[in-house]
Amino acid sequence: MKALLLPLLLISVVACSDNSGEQALKDYQQRIERVLNLDAESTGLKPVQPLIAIRDLKQTPTDIRLDLSDAYATRQCGLDQLIGERNSSLGRLYSPSKLLHYELRLLSALENCLSQSWQDTALQQTLQDAYKAKQADINVSVQNMLLTDSALRKELIGTAKTLPLQAAGFTETWQALTTLNQLTDYIADKNWAAASDINIEQQLQQLYHYNFIGRLQYSLRISAHQLQQINNLLQPISADSLCANQRETEQLSILSNVFQKYYIAKIQPYIGQLNDYQQQLMPLINNLYNDSPITPMLEQRFVASHLQMRQQLTQHVTWWQQLNNSCPIKLQATEN
Structure with missing residues (x-):
């Protein structure tokens, strides 16, 4: 026995x-x-x-934007494209996960810009200030994604449906969670380039699809x-x-x-x-x-x-x- x-x-x-x-x-x-x-x-x-309501969890990140003349001036390092993306009609409606990905790409671009030589010291200082502010604020975007994204909320709220005796989706779920953990590790290490390379939407889609x-x-x-x-x-x-x-x-x-x-x-x-x-x-x-x-x-x-x-x-x-x-x-x- x-x-x-x-x-x-x-x-x-x-x-x-x-x-x-x-x-x-x-x-x-x-x-x-x-x-x-x-x-x-x-x-x-x-x-x-029940989970805490989204309205009680969502935080407002600092809205830091460069004016149009600065955007043109930063064309040499691709920052102007990101500024234009965020100011577009779609950019204003980004979900928490897409907004986090945008903020990571922006930090990576700012880091790249500041590694270059600038004759305009005033603009360089503006970029430096923006970079520091965005670094200090990135965890707000991380928490907004983890706590208010619809795909993750579906998982955390749960569903009145059990896993079958043989369940598909475990490997995909484990991989998606592992990748999201890698993302937070990159952010903690301020490795913006590596963090921005992670396809957050793909990981959330895997979680949503299997609802494991x-x-x-x-x-x-x-x-x-x-x-x-x-x-x-x-x-x-x-x-x-x-x-x-x-x-x-x-x-x-x-x-x-x-x-x-x-x-x-x-x-x-x-x-x-x-x-x-x-x-x-x-x-x-x-x-x-x-x-x-x-x-x-x-x-x-x-x-x-x-x-x-x-x-x-x-x-x-x-x-x-x-x-x-x-x-x-x-x-x-x-x-x-």
């Missing part, structure tokens, strides 16, 4: 299935209820604390909730009531089949997958949102839900272990 105590350490290969993780857990509960002739009262999933983070947080919550309901069913039932005088009964035999068919074949590997996703993605999310205003909401959605899921799983496996030690069913983990 000890093999059954390792579901959080190993990722099993799951047989192809179109079922969601939530449905697999519900099926497992229904089979247990049927075998034990129980009728559990289902409780709804508790809501999480949004589904992961819901999967953690619903898995913890469903396991708790199953545990509430099983805890009052003693091993003696299922195998008096240590004799195997038809009911016990059917129950062990339910364990093998649903828990071992589906639930164990699914929970293992969620655990693996959480352990690999959460450090990247934490690094991006460290000490942000929404950190408590993310802790509740991911860390607390993950911990509750593990606790409920341990309790569930302990019940089966006690049954296996008391009754002649000899439960064994099967190869998937």
